[in-house]
Amino acid sequence: MPLDAVTTGLYNEIVSRNPAEPEFHQAVSEVLHSIQPALQRQPSLRDASLLQRLCEPERQVMFRIVWVDDNGTTHVNRGFRVGFSSALGPYKGGLRFHRSVNLGVVKFLAFEQIFKNALTGLGIGAGKGGSDFDPSGRSDGEIMRFCQAYMTELHRHIGPQTDIPAGDIGVGSREIGYLFGQYKRITNRFEAGTLTGKDLVIGGSLVRPEATGYGVVYFVEAMLAERGHSLEDKTVVVSGSGNVAQHAIAKLHQMGATVVACSDSSGFLHDPSGVRPDVLHEVKHVRRAKLDAYADLVPAARFVPGRSPWDIPCEIAVPAATQNELGEADAVALVKNGLIAVAEGANMPCTPKAVEVFDEAGIAFAPGKAANAGGVATSALEMQQNACRDRWSFSDTDKTLADTMRSIHNTCLITAANYEKPGDYVTGANISGFLTVASAMNALGLV
Ligand code: NDP
Numbered sequence: 001m002p003l004d005a006v007t008t009g010l011y012n013e014i015v016s017r018n019p020a021e022p023e024f025h026q027a028v029s030e031v032l033h034s035i036q037p038a039l040q041r042q043p044s045l046r047d048a049s050l051l052q053r054l055c056e057p058e059r060q061v062m063f064r065i066v067w068v069d070d071n072g073t074t075h076v077n078r079g080f081r082v083g084f085s086s087a088l089g090p091y092k093g094g095l096r097f098h099r100s101v102n103l104g105v106v107k108f109l110a111f112e113q114i115f116k117n118a119l120t121g122l123g124i125g126a127g128k129g130g131s132d133f134d135p136s137g138r139s140d141g142e143i144m145r146f147c148q149a150y151m152t153e154l155h156r157h158i159g160p161q162t163d164i165p166a167g168d169i170g171v172g173s174r175e176i177g178y179l180f181g182q183y184k185r186i187t188n189r190f191e192a193g194t195l196t197g198k199d200l201v202i203g204g205s206l207v208r209p210e211a212t213g214y215g216v217v218y219f220v221e222a223m224l225a226e227r228g229h230s231l232e233d234k235t236v237v238v239s240g241s242g243n244v245a246q247h248a249i250a251k252l253h254q255m256g257a258t259v260v261a262c263s264d265s266s267g268f269l270h271d272p273s274g275v276r277p278d279v280l281h282e283v284k285h286v287r288r289a290k291l292d293a294y295a296d297l298v299p300a301a302r303f304v305p306g307r308s309p310w311d312i313p314c315e316i317a318v319p320a321a322t323q324n325e326l327g328e329a330d331a332v333a334l335v336k337n338g339l340i341a342v343a344e345g346a347n348m349p350c351t352p353k354a355v356e357v358f359d360e361a362g363i364a365f366a367p368g369k370a371a372n373a374g375g376v377a378t379s380a381l382e383m384q385q386n387a388c389r390d391r392w393s394f395s396d397t398d399k400t401l402a403d404t405m406r407s408i409h410n411t412c413l414i415t416a417a418n419y420e421k422p423g424d425y426v427t428g429a430n431i432s433g434f435l436t437v438a439s440a441m442n443a444l445g446l447v
Helices: 005-017 022-034 036-041 048-054 103-120 140-157 173-187 208-226 243-254 277-286 292-297 328-336 352-360 374-387 394-418 425-444
Strands: 059-068 074-085 091-097 126-131 163-166 235-238 258-264 267-270 302-305 316-318 341-343 364-366
Touching: 005 022, 005 036, 005 048, 022 036, 022 103, 022 352, 022 425, 036 425, 048 425, 059 103, 059 140, 074 091, 074 103, 074 140, 074 163, 091 103, 091 173, 091 374, 103 126, 103 374, 103 394, 103 425, 126 140, 126 163, 140 173, 163 374, 208 243, 208 316, 208 341, 208 364, 208 374, 208 394, 235 243, 243 258, 243 277, 243 316, 267 292, 277 292, 292 302, 328 352, 352 364, 364 425, 374 394, 394 425
Parallel strands: 091 126, 091 163, 235 258, 235 316, 316 341, 341 364
Antiparallel strands: 059 074, 074 126, 258 267, 267 302
C-alpha cells in the first residue's frame, strides 16, 4: 500500500539523515508500507513522533578493534552494537562477523529484530551488532584473539538486563564461548544470561543451535497445512550451508522432503537424490571445508561455482544465506518451475522486486522476521534457564519452539485477515509486531 503524507515525509527524512545505508532504508520502507492499513484504522498511531522514535535507534556504538594475527601482523577492524528498541525488554539480537558488515547493515538487522522479537511474545527488545572482521581462513587462535579484543570494548554496553548478544553470520558457539570467556574475565562475574548461543557446558540451551533452521521448517509446515499440503515428498532448495541452512536441511529430511540444492558464497551444490545431512555435517564440521568438498564424497552431486541455486526446480524455497540474495529474475525462474512456498531463513534475503513476483503469482511467502524467529525465541528460553539455573530437555525445548512457530504463523494470518489482506504474512508480521511495540512505547511515555 502506498505511503501516506506523514510516512512519506518520515521516510524521506530517514533516507537523508542516514545516507549510504540502503539495507536500512529497504527494511524501513517495507515496514512503513505494510503498516499503512493499521495507521489508517487507528489514526493515533500516525503520530509522527511515535514513528520517528520507532525508526531511530536508541543507541549506536562503534569502536576500534585491534588484534594481532599468527604472523605478528596487527589488524584494525571496526566493531558495532546497535540497541534499536528496549520497549519490550533488554536489547536482544546477534553479532555478525563478515567483511560486508557496516553501520547500515547492522541497523537494518536491528530494525527487523524489533518486529521479530515482538512476534515471539517473549518480552525482548531489539539489537544487533558485529564487525567487518572476515573470519574465513583464520586460525582458532586468531578467532579467539579477535573475539577477546571485540569483547574488551563491548562488555561496557551489555549485560543480562541491558543487552544480550547471540550469534549470526560468522558467529557460532565457538565465538560465543570466546566472547563470554573474555566478558567473564573482565567483569569478574559468571553472568551466563549475558550471551546466548553458548555451548551447553557453559550454560547453553539444548535446541538453540538447531532452533532457527528447525523453526523455519515448523513455519513452512504450518503454511503448507493452510493450503492442504504437507512436507512429505516435497522438493526444496535451500541457500547457504551455515547454521540456519544445515538445521533446516536436517529437519526437512526428517519430515520427508528432499532438499536438492544448497549453497555457499562460492557457488551451489546440486544433489538430485537429496542433500545428506550427515555428509554436510562431515564437510562443514569435521573437515571444516567449503561446500564443494561434498561433491567429492557423493558422486551423484555436482558443485556449480559462481552461481546461486534458484534455477533448480523446487516446490519450496528457503533462502538462508544473506540479505538480497534472491532477486526478481530468480523469483521468476522459481515460479516458472512450480514453486508453491517461500520461507526466509535469512534476514531480508528476497529483494522487494522478488517479493512482488511471489505476491503476483499467489505464492505463500513468509518474511524472515516471522519464519526465522525460532532462533531468538530459543535464545529467550536460554535466558530463562540461565536466570533460574535450570536445564530443560531437548524434547520440551523443541516442543516449545514448535508451538512458538505455530503461534507466530497464526498471529500473522489472523492479523493479515483482520486488515483485509488474507494470507499475506508480510502484512500480518509487520502489523502485529508494530502494534505490540507501539503500545509498549505509548505505555512508557516519551523516552
Ligand atoms: P553462517 O555464518 O552459519 O552461514 C552463512 C551461510 O551463508 C554460509 O553458507 C555462507 O557461505 C553463506 N553466505 C554468507 N554471505 C554470503 C553471500 N554474500 N553470498 C552467498 N552466500 C553467503 O550464518 P547463519 O546460518 O547463522 O545465518 C544465515 C542467515 O540467517 C543470516 O541472514 C542471519 O542473519 C540469519 N539468521 C540467523 C540466525 C541464527 O540463529 N544463526 C537467527 C535468525 C536469522 P560461506 O561459508 O562461503 O561464507
